[in-house]
Amino acid sequence: MKAASAGAQPKATAREWIGLAVIALPCLLYAMDLTVLNLAVPHLTAALRPTSAQMLWIVDIYGFMLAGSLITMGTLGDRIGRRKLLLIGAACFGAASVLAAFSTSAGMLIATRALLGVAGATLAPSTLSLIRNMFLDAQERTVAIGVWVTSFAVGGAIGPLVGGLLLEHFWWGSVFLVGVPVMALLLAIGPWLLPESRDEKAGRLDLPSAALSVVAVLAVIHGLKRIAESGLGAWPIAVMAAGVATGIAFVRRQGKLADPLIDLRLLRAPAFSAALLINTLGFFVGFAAFLLIAQYLQLVLGLSPLEAGLWSLPSSLAFIVGSNLAARVVRRIRPGFVVAAGLVLAAAGFGLLVQLDRDNGLRMLVIGYVMLSLGLSFVFTLAADMLVGAAPAERAGMASALSETSSELGGALGIAILGSVAVAVYRRAMAGADLAAGLAGPAGDRLGDASREAFAQAFELTALISAAVALAAALLAAVILREVGRPPAPNSSQPEPISSLK
Structure with a gap:
């Protein structure tokens, strides 16, 4: 250096x-x-x-x-x-x-x-x-x-x-x-x-704590994935309940250890906890959106997998641009406000997805996809920066692991919950339409039209829910993270760390 x-x-x-x-x-x-x-x-x-x-x-x-x-x-x-x-x-x-x-x-x-x-x-x-x-x-x-x-x-x-x-x-x-x-x-x-x-x-390393953390996360992720694939059932709910109980036991054990796996003092800092929650909510709406948009492009708009992938490239580019632009923006605007603005932009993108035209919605979908990807890129970059910057240097690995675990859990929750909502709406909309299954000619065409319409309705509802979640997270960021100092200009003093904020 x-x-x-x-x-x-x-x-x-x-x-x-x-x-x-x-x-x-x-x-x-x-x-x-x-x-x-x-x-x-x-x-x-x-x-x-x-x-x-x-x-x-x-x-x-x-x-x-x-x-x-x-x-x-x-x-x-x-x-x-x-x-x-x-x-x-x-x-x-x-x-x-x-x-x-x-x-x-x-x-x-x-x-x-x-x-x-x-x-x-x-x-x-x-x-x-x-x-x-x-x-x-x-x-x-x-x-x-x-x-x-x-x-x-x-x-x-x-x-x-x-x-x-x-x-x-x-x-x-x-x-x-x-x-x-x-x-x-x-x-x-x-x-x-x-x-x-x-x-x-x-x-x-406290091995019982390590075992408890692995079991807790595995059980919750496994239960969420089964719900996303098969819907609510006794088995996934029981597995998730066991995971939550194990997680509670893990947290209690950390409070009794002199050298815990997770330092609970960081979690008690409102700004750190808020950044962790916002990161989770960002992945909650992001993972589900990436999955459902890919399906919408093919099932509703009739694109091939290759065409769907190509039309997804603008959003990928927007995410890359935003991730690298975040550092420049926070030179002038406090990170909490940038995160809030990113979430509002993502909510606006979801708002466009709610209003897609059934026959010619490709352009609006791509614009909405670019907006939500750009907005979420600021959220993911700055949330990770806040979390690792908040922890003492000697606890950087712990803070990084919490950041990544919240991302995994948020993504799994989004796919499970929003995916389940989409499946429920789709099945309700398709009730009665299955009578035309297997028929050729106009009846078969009507079934295809009904299927596309049902998926579009499910997609719009999940987009509406995602917009509401993004706006709620934006409000949280604007209120709780507003005091987090922005990175200074060269040769100026450093900002106050998150962990010191009350």
Whole structure:
């Protein structure tokens, strides 16, 4: 780091910025691995012949294990070193990718996907906490986090494209090998480019707390996913109740430990808790929107998967632009107000989606999609920045893990709740229309029209609910985060951290 003037934090050097580019690569792969398998499902089904239950676990186990392990891995990085954990995770991710690619049975693929999830859980909190310690200047840290958020967006966008190209020329396992050279590069140059940082005063990892956190998150995510797929039922509700009970036991245990997995004092700071809740609500509306818009483009507007993907590119570009523009905007406007404005813009985008024309709504849909993506890009970038900036440097891994866990839970909640609403509205609208099922000619055409109309109604209602949630989150941001100081201009004093606000 360069020397800094009195009262200012040191500026990052070229080494830190190159290091940022390096740690963005595993984040890109982290996002790609959440989507790339979907295209390979028909191919691996023919090769491995999994049962329906095995196929479900092949698809789901990666996300389950990733979400469940985030808190443990983030706190572990604080104890053993964030760079060390990142490199260990990269090595395990690369090895598990090779095993997954050459799996000879469905059981083997499930096991290797589970290992990939645990290894993937080291990547996001390790990289974000490294950014917290590499970029001490608040303004530079916001820029760096914008790049970090962008890497996830790019990974999610190119995952299906890369997967499709590989499956055109190679076997299904090739989709897992994309990450191997990237992880090898990280292992080769990471020790030289990335600084080590840890909490020198941290005690031993409390294994019962780690187990409780994994079980709590896994149970809640599993229950939400089952609700999204099959609707409300006794089993998913029971699983979620068990997860909530386990989570309560976890929180109580943290209050009794001298060196807890999660420092509850941070959660008691209103601004920190508000940023965490706003991040969760942002992912709540965002994940559901991304899923339902993709379906609307195909089911209602009749586009092919390729055409739907191409018309989604403007929103991806808007998200990338917004993630990197956030750092410039908060030089002049306080972060809380920027987050609130982003949520209002997202709500306006959802408002356009409520008013789509049935026959020619593509242009308005793309505009609304761009607006909500641009608005949410500010929310995700600045919420992550506030959360890691609020925590002491030695607790950066814990704060990063909380940020990522809230994202996973928010996304799962959005898909489960808004997805269930969409299914309920669709089924009600289709009541009686199924009598024409299987008929050719005008009757069959009427059934198709009824189906498109039913999905459009379901889509509009979920968009309306999302707009209301976004506006409520905007009000929360404007009120509770209004005192969070903006990053200063060069050579000025640093803003007050969130954790000190009352």
